[in-house]
Amino acid sequence: MTQKPTTNIRELASKLNISVTTVSRVLNGKARQYRISRKTEKEVRDAAREFGYFPNQFARGLKLDKSDTLGVIVPDISNPFFAEIVMSIEQESKNNGYSVLIGNSGEDTDQEKTLINHFISKKVDGIVIAPVGISSEHIERRFLSGIPFVIVDRTFPGLNIPTITSDNYGGAYTATLHLLENNHHKIACIQGLNESQPNIERVRGYTDAMRSYNIPEEDLIITGDRFSIESGYKQAHQLLKGKPRPTAFFALNNLIALGILRAVTEFSLSIPEDISLISFDEQTYSAFLNTPMTTIEQNKQEIGKIAVEKLIMQMDKKEMDSQLFLHVQTKLLKRQSIKNLKE
Amino acid sequence: MTQKPTTNIRELASKLNISVTTVSRVLNGKARQYRISRKTEKEVRDAAREFGYFPNQFARGLKLDKSDTLGVIVPDISNPFFAEIVMSIEQESKNNGYSVLIGNSGEDTDQEKTLINHFISKKVDGIVIAPVGISSEHIERRFLSGIPFVIVDRTFPGLNIPTITSDNYGGAYTATLHLLENNHHKIACIQGLNESQPNIERVRGYTDAMRSYNIPEEDLIITGDRFSIESGYKQAHQLLKGKPRPTAFFALNNLIALGILRAVTEFSLSIPEDISLISFDEQTYSAFLNTPMTTIEQNKQEIGKIAVEKLIMQMDKKEMDSQLFLHVQTKLLKRQSIKNLKE
DNA sequence: TTGTAAGCGTTATCAC
DNA sequence: GTGATAACGCTTACAA
Numbered sequence: 001m002t003q004k005p006t007t008n009i010r011e012l013a014s015k016l017n018i019s020v021t022t023v024s025r026v027l028n029g030k031a032r033q034y035r036i037s038r039k040t041e042k043e044v045r046d047a048a049r050e051f052g053y054f055p056n057q058f059a060r061g062l063k064l065d066k067s068d069t070l071g072v073i074v075p076d077i078s079n080p081f082f083a084e085i086v087m088s089i090e091q092e093s094k095n096n097g098y099s100v101l102i103g104n105s106g107e108d109t110d111q112e113k114t115l116i117n118h119f120i121s122k123k124v125d126g127i128v129i130a131p132v133g134i135s136s137e138h139i140e141r142r143f144l145s146g147i148p149f150v151i152v153d154r155t156f157p158g159l160n161i162p163t164i165t166s167d168n169y170g171g172a173y174t175a176t177l178h179l180l181e182n183n184h185h186k187i188a189c190i191q192g193l194n195e196s197q198p199n200i201e202r203v204r205g206y207t208d209a210m211r212s213y214n215i216p217e218e219d220l221i222i223t224g225d226r227f228s229i230e231s232g233y234k235q236a237h238q239l240l241k242g243k244p245r246p247t248a249f250f251a252l253n254n255l256i257a258l259g260i261l262r263a264v265t266e267f268s269l270s271i272p273e274d275i276s277l278i279s280f281d282e283q284t285y286s287a288f289l290n291t292p293m294t295t296i297e298q299n300k301q302e303i304g305k306i307a308v309e310k311l312i313m314q315m316d317k318k319e320m321d322s323q324l325f326l327h328v329q330t331k332l333l334k335r336q337s338i339k340n341l342k343e
Numbered sequence: 344m345t346q347k348p349t350t351n352i353r354e355l356a357s358k359l360n361i362s363v364t365t366v367s368r369v370l371n372g373k374a375r376q377y378r379i380s381r382k383t384e385k386e387v388r389d390a391a392r393e394f395g396y397f398p399n400q401f402a403r404g405l406k407l408d409k410s411d412t413l414g415v416i417v418p419d420i421s422n423p424f425f426a427e428i429v430m431s432i433e434q435e436s437k438n439n440g441y442s443v444l445i446g447n448s449g450e451d452t453d454q455e456k457t458l459i460n461h462f463i464s465k466k467v468d469g470i471v472i473a474p475v476g477i478s479s480e481h482i483e484r485r486f487l488s489g490i491p492f493v494i495v496d497r498t499f500p501g502l503n504i505p506t507i508t509s510d511n512y513g514g515a516y517t518a519t520l521h522l523l524e525n526n527h528h529k530i531a532c533i534q535g536l537n538e539s540q541p542n543i544e545r546v547r548g549y550t551d552a553m554r555s556y557n558i559p560e561e562d563l564i565i566t567g568d569r570f571s572i573e574s575g576y577k578q579a580h581q582l583l584k585g586k587p588r589p590t591a592f593f594a595l596n597n598l599i600a601l602g603i604l605r606a607v608t609e610f611s612l613s614i615p616e617d618i619s620l621i622s623f624d625e626q627t628y629s630a631f632l633n634t635p636m637t638t639i640e641q642n643k644q645e646i647g648k649i650a651v652e653k654l655i656m657q658m659d660k661k662e663m664d665s666q667l668f669l670h671v672q673t674k675l676l677k678r679q680s681i682k683n684l685k686e
Numbered sequence: 687t688t689g690t691a692a693g694c695g696t697t698a699t700c701a702c
Numbered sequence: 703g704t705g706a707t708a709a710c711g712c713t714t715a716c717a718a
Binding site: 379405406 | 703705707709710711
């Protein structure tokens with residue numbers, strides 16, 4: 001039950017003894033265009049304020065076929081990486097006069113589908129989605145049928161939908177290089193959701209860096225099942241049991257890093273003395289771990305902001321922007337979780 | 344621009360050579376009530392599916408004066424505490440057929456006001472809000488004017504709006520007692536947003552526990568300015584400079600704890616050897632700090648869930664529930680950040 | 687410079 | 703069992 005409509009445009013008009021047309025025009029900023037007298041304009045504005053009138057969004061939407069609302073779907077809001085992106089999206093949307101509907105897919109493609117349908121039936125004007133990343137047909141179909149979309153974080157190769165991601169390849173390359181420069185050779189790359197594009201790109205960056213040092217890396221790329229603490233823990237645990245141990249871990253996201261930390265602690269090893277660690281994605285707590293962690297920072301603020309900009313462009317121009325795929329730069333934050341083996 | 348209305352109810356009806364009334368009835372599950380024939384019912388359902396028809400939510404909203412949408416407002420989505428509450432709210436809303444609009448007030452009461460107005464004009468059926476916590480008139484006014492509200496986390500004393508919070512008093516009492524039992528006497532209580540109710544309640548719990556041990560606590564209650572890392576850092580830094588130092592810190596939320604950690608590291612002190620620490624609010628990373636942190640866990644999942652339940656009750660019954668204020672139990676998670684001084 | 691009225695797509699009321 | 707139609711509140715051609 002919503003607030004009882006204190007006032008509608010008709011009442012307001014009759015109170016002022018003018019037509020609803022005039023009221024509507026003034027309130028939509030078209031007073032000038034229709035050469036409405038200053039006096040009338042002022043009267044309308046004053047009355048609207050006085051009676052706390054604001055147009056009914058259902059009626060408006062029905063007529064104009066738009067809701068001034070965007071939908072956002074992420075796989076896991078409780079992951080601060082996505083939470084920050086959502087925050088940035090909300091902020092930028094607000095600045096542009098849009099509200100945002102939120103949806104959490106829980107890393108589940110079916111739920112993601114349901115959410116998309118739901119949002120469309122709710123008449124969102126466009127959708128920013130960080131997909132689960134396994135399949136994209138459902139997204140593509142909707143996009144082709146005319147729903148504006150922007151994809152964030154988890155791309156799909158060959159999908160012609162505007163996409164904003166971190167420079168995953170570059171970030172991973174930098175991370176691995178940093179380890180190599182500290183004379184690590186046995187660097188284990190702990191994956192999250194193997195099939196997802198950020199994961200693939202990060203592995204590619206890792207691999208290329210390793211090859212540039214002529215180091216074979218095949219056995220060091222460790223399969224994960226998803227971007228979660230549990231997955232990271234399981235893989236790290238497995239590796240730490242084996243001999244010889246890797247000298248360093250490259251965690252492919254923040255949750256994987258947390259899982260590794262757990263395994264390392266369990267084996268009573270310490271960082272960086274016994275094992276070095278670098279993680280993709282900086283978090284608020286990264287610096288405050290007892291051994292502050294070296295990370296690859298992603299600019300979540302920027303990712304969210306650009307996503308909304310691109311989406312609005314798409315909605316307005318109803319045509320696509322030239323720059324379809326955008327990479328946001330990452331940054332290496334050196335802290336104390338990496339030991340130089342030659343020292 | 345939303346999807347072109349592939350089909351509307353009129354088209355669907357004419358395709359089937361029946362009236363819109365019948366179609367509407369079937370699709371709203373009123374086939375039985377109006378004794379519509381099995382055959383017709385099936386035809387309608389099949390056709391709806393075939394043409395991908397779903398009712399226009401603007402028209403529906405206009406007619407029924409409801410949106411099946413809830414609004415959620417939090418002070419800081421990037422704080423995982425709120426992110427998890429939002430996640431839970433989204434989940435529970437979805438389960439009950441509601442969408443959720445999200446708003447981030449950025450710990451700013453003006454923004455909070457704007458968001459509330461915005462949501463109301465968007466015709467949300469109700470609002471769950473974790474207010475900034477400084478003032479509540481704007482909320483109360485809207486509530487009294489008929490908008491269903493549920494407040495979460497940051498209460499206001501004497502405000503008769505359904506509220507769900509953690510048992511802040513009890514949690515803080517337990518935390519402090521735990522420190523006392525480990526023979527700490529100089530326990531600094533590092534506040535966040537002093538004026539906010541959770542802060543006040545936690546201080547009350549702290550104070551009562553201290554008094555039960557006959558320990559004067561006045562100078563040990565440290566003023567903060569907000570629930571942020573910076574605030575925690577600043578206060579801890581100040582304390583560590585002074586002599587004699589407290590032997591333990593009680594951080595009034597997760598961000599404050601992070602700030603304390605930063606200060607402690609800066610002074611090259613270690614936990615728990617040099618200083619003990621307990622934090623209100625458990626986080627995913629709490630256990631993975633090199634010194635796993637002892638915390639008071641809050642049941643965010645439950646808080647969000649109950650909030651939505653209460654809100655829906657309020658919307659449905661249009662009357663208030665007997666149980667206006669609800670406390671969700673907290674739990675002490677003992678880890679290694681506290682040293683027993685007698686050992 | 688202002689007004690009249692049609693129409694957006696749905697549901698509820700009344701009629702048969 | 704089913705149907706015609708008014709009404710929800712707004713914007714916008716078209717008129718004046």
